[in-house]
Amino acid sequence: MGERIVVSTIGHLWHARNSPPPAVTHHTNKPTHPTHVQSNGARKALEDLVEESRRKYAERDLQRTVIYSADQYGNWRRTRSRPIRPLSTIVLDGSTKQTVLCDALEFLKNEKWYADRGIPYRRGYMFYGYPGTGKTSFVTALAGELKLNIYVISLANKGLTDETLTELMVDTPPRCILLLEDIDAAFVSRSLTSTVSATTRPGTPAENQNSGSIVTNVTFSGLLNAIDGVAAQEGRILVMTTNHIEKLDPALIRPGRVDVKVLFDKATRAQVKDLFVQFFIKPPVPATDETIVQSSIFEDNPSALEDLAMQFSQRVPEKGVSMAAVQGHLMRYKSSPEDAVKEAEAFVQSVLGSQLPQ
Numbered sequence: 001m002g003e004r005i006v007v008s009t010i011g012h013l014w015h016a017r018n019s020p021p022p023a024v025t026h027h028t029n030k031p032t033h034p035t036h037v038q039s040n041g042a043r044k045a046l047e048d049l050v051e052e053s054r055r056k057y058a059e060r061d062l063q064r065t066v067i068y069s070a071d072q073y074g075n076w077r078r079t080r081s082r083p084i085r086p087l088s089t090i091v092l093d094g095s096t097k098q099t100v101l102c103d104a105l106e107f108l109k110n111e112k113w114y115a116d117r118g119i120p121y122r123r124g125y126m127f128y129g130y131p132g133t134g135k136t137s138f139v140t141a142l143a144g145e146l147k148l149n150i151y152v153i154s155l156a157n158k159g160l161t162d163e164t165l166t167e168l169m170v171d172t173p174p175r176c177i178l179l180l181e182d183i184d185a186a187f188v189s190r191s192l193t194s195t196v197s198a199t200t201r202p203g204t205p206a207e208n209q210n211s212g213s214i215v216t217n218v219t220f221s222g223l224l225n226a227i228d229g230v231a232a233q234e235g236r237i238l239v240m241t242t243n244h245i246e247k248l249d250p251a252l253i254r255p256g257r258v259d260v261k262v263l264f265d266k267a268t269r270a271q272v273k274d275l276f277v278q279f280f281i282k283p284p285v286p287a288t289d290e291t292i293v294q295s296s297i298f299e300d301n302p303s304a305l306e307d308l309a310m311q312f313s314q315r316v317p318e319k320g321v322s323m324a325a326v327q328g329h330l331m332r333y334k335s336s337p338e339d340a341v342k343e344a345e346a347f348v349q350s351v352l353g354s355q356l357p358q
Helices: 043-059 096-108 111-116 135-146 162-170 220-228 269-280 289-300 302-314 323-332 337-342 344-354
Strands: 004-009 012-018 035-039 064-070 076-083 123-129 150-153 177-180 237-242 260-264
Touching: 064 135, 096 123, 096 135, 096 237, 096 260, 123 135, 135 150, 135 177, 135 237, 150 162, 162 220, 269 302, 269 323, 269 337, 302 337, 323 337, 323 344, 337 344
Parallel strands: 064 150, 123 237, 123 260, 150 177, 177 237
Antiparallel strands: 004 012, 012 035, 064 076
């Protein structure tokens, strides 16, 4: 009969019973566990209980960004949630943040405009550039600013096929960010792969050019169809990230599939300076006597922090290291900005040395 739970509230009694799962769901291999609820009281009381549960469930995520991932069965699963990350904590060059944010907001508020003109209500972004430059972090902060959740698909998931990918795309809510990370790892330009094997048929799963192993069971044509085919979901924002845009097939990033391309480059000195100020303007660790004094000094004399930030940025070469590397260095000296400046040259030499061919 399955597990039975008895719930009593204000004179009413409910019996909730989990039935034995069927073999599979209607379109995947994932077993389900339906719950049947019976009440010996008024129907209104049961409806109130369900509504209260729904409200409480929604309230817990009001100030959080929820991230869903595709499981091995082709279903969406909530994997984690995190407090909304302020967009101000993302340090990008120039007006990139504001440009993308304004574009996304304009898209979200103009559904009728798209409908009146018969244009599919979708928006696609390609974030590309050097690893560690903040592509995924920006997606997370953008989702928080737009009050959207993130749905992540890894094309390297061996359980993913053309069919399950299409189902996942269809099952995304109309307002969300759909994230396809490191898409170059699964799909590269046909011109680059055509010399690997003259016998490879178009549309077959991509292979790792070094090992010959299957990178993904999704075909290139299956991916394109899932993105903007007849059954493709509307209302969502698609974000694809790649470290190597030059390896991607032009068909994947043509206008209509990718509307906006954003380069995430290595850190400029202006970015390094801004990150330094942001890092030390507030106590970055639980307050101790030392950090309280340090913070109050900077708050009373912000020019001192600005001077340190300028010194630090001048010791980092323009577009020489990634923002992730800079942040990693600052983390080592989170209680001592002066030491972060003193050790800047050693940090740069270490990073640049690790980038040299072995």
